[in-house]
Amino acid sequence: MKRGSAFLLTGIFMLINVAAMAQCSLCTKTAQQLGEGPAKGLNNGILMLALTPLVIIGFLAFRWWRSNREA
Incomplete structure (x- = not known):
């Protein structure tokens, strides 16, 4: 039960944290030159x-965990 709760909680945190900034310093500098709209698109592309x-x-990892649990 605890493992299932941990997976559920991890999934929820991953869905909530969609607005993360995923840019390196070079991408940030490029995005600043592009403007706000294209910068958001660049950030979304990096996240995808x-x-x-x-x-x-x-x-x-799930397949490995499941196969070790059943063995």
Whole structure:
């Protein structure tokens, strides 16, 4: 039960923290030159690119956890 609650809580925190600033110093400088609208688009693009590997790693970790639990 505790593990299920931990996964649920982690998922909720990940959904709440969507407005994170995910820019390195070079991207921040470029975004400042572009203006506010394109800067938000750049930030969203960076977050979308970061999401794919995190989902894949999470899926693999879940499969590994499930296979070790059943064995």
